[in-house]
Amino acid sequence: MDNPNYRSGFVAIVGRPNVGKSTLLNRVVGQKVAIMSDKPQTTRNKIQGIYTTDDAQIVFIDTPGIHKPKSELGDYMMKSALSSLNEVDAVIMMVNAEQRRGAGDNFIIDRLKTVKKPVYLVVNKIDQITPDDLLVVIDQYKDALNWQEVLPISALEGNNVEELLSELTGKLPKGPQYYPEDQVTDHPERFIVSELIREKIFQLTRQEIPHSVAVVIDKMSRQNEQKIHVQATIIVDRPTQKGILIGKGGSMLKKIGTLARQDIENLLGDKVYLELWVKVVPDWQDKSSALQSYGYRKDDY
Numbered sequence: 097m098d099n100p101n102y103r104s105g106f107v108a109i110v111g112r113p114n115v116g117k118s119t120l121l122n123r124v125v126g127q128k129v130a131i132m133s134d135k136p137q138t139t140r141n142k143i144q145g146i147y148t149t150d151d152a153q154i155v156f157i158d159t160p161g162i163h164k165p166k167s168e169l170g171d172y173m174m175k176s177a178l179s180s181l182n183e184v185d186a187v188i189m190m191v192n193a194e195q196r197r198g199a200g201d202n203f204i205i206d207r208l209k210t211v212k213k214p215v216y217l218v219v220n221k222i223d224q225i226t227p228d229d230l231l232v233v234i235d236q237y238k239d240a241l242n243w244q245e246v247l248p249i250s251a252l253e254g255n256n257v258e259e260l261l262s263e264l265t266g267k268l269p270k271g272p273q274y275y276p277e278d279q280v281t282d283h284p285e286r287f288i289v290s291e292l293i294r295e296k297i298f299q300l301t302r303q304e305i306p307h308s309v310a311v312v313i314d315k316m317s318r319q320n321e322q323k324i325h326v327q328a329t330i331i332v333d334r335p336t337q338k339g340i341l342i343g344k345g346g347s348m349l350k351k352i353g354t355l356a357r358q359d360i361e362n363l364l365g366d367k368v369y370l371e372l373w374v375k376v377v378p379d380w381q382d383k384s385s386a387l388q389s390y391g392y393r394k395d396d397y
């Protein structure tokens with residue numbers, strides 16, 4: 097690195113499901129790398145977004161929503177979220193300005209008490225509330241932890257996001273540029289592709305399909321000069337869910353495929369032939385071996 101004052105480091109984002117962690121990550125890196133949806137708990141793996149300037153590089157870790165585990169998958173998500181907090185230079189705890197401080201927030205705050213790194217309270221979705229209401233929200237949190245700083249933002253509209261970035265940059269140690277400047281994530285494209293497909297399933301099926309859906313990319317290879325062939329299997333745990341996903345005469349699967357294909361083409365910068373299959377694996381969430389073969393590797397945390 098030519099610049100001896102270059103700063104770099106890792107920042108974890110934690111918070112209850114649905115507070116807007118993925119939205120912030122996407123805004124910061126300016127490309128769709130983390131799945132966004134208005135249903136809670138859609139982010140299952142650690143996704144890194146990388147923000148690079150001439151003076152600094154911040155590698156963001158988007159953690160799964162921390163919550164009390166209900167199944168083995170929940171337990172995995174929880175451990176994954178907590179373990180990342182010990183390896184970073186700063187932590188952002190994000191809360192939703194529209195919600196009152198609740199048991200879920202307290203659960204996270206309790207865990208943050210042991211973190212030695214600077215912890216920022218970021219109050220998101222301020223575009224939805226009045227300045228007076230914002231003061232009330234901040235009041236609920238201000239003494240809960242020794243915050244490095246309290247920052248109100250709107251991840252969706254961008255308010256105060258620059259300020260947050262410059263504040264974080266100031267806290268990073270001097271260090272190398274870990275990743276090339278045009279790289280925004282270190283996740284394999286396969287993972288992002290499967291997240292994009294899952295996102296469409298949630299958008300289109302709403303309440304009908306619960307979170308017990310996994311998407312496995314079986315194949316991703318160049319079909320010819322013009323096209324990349326992506327073959328993916330959607331795993332559900334009940335035959336009724338399979339029926340809903342396929343839809344009448346295959347209509348639902350077709351809709352999911354069309355929307356996902358457009359996003360995958362944008363990501364890969366090439367035409368895509370997307371082939372989707374649906375498979376029933378009863379109780380896959382509680383089976384360790386199934387979890388591992390679907391990509392939730394225990395040695396990841």
Ligand SMILES: Nc1nc2c(ncn2[C@@H]2O[C@H](COP(=O)(O)OP(=O)(O)OP(=O)(O)O)[C@@H](O)[C@H]2O)c(=O)[nH]1
Binds near residue numbers: 117220
């Ligand atoms: N009005 C408003 N909506 C927002 C803002 N940030 C996020 N949202 C919305 O809140 C919903 C949840 O956002 P996500 O970014 O998926 O939340 P998340 O915290 O990553 O959720 P999990 O993956 O479940 O942990 C989406 O519908 C977003 O569009 C904001 O600043 N203002």
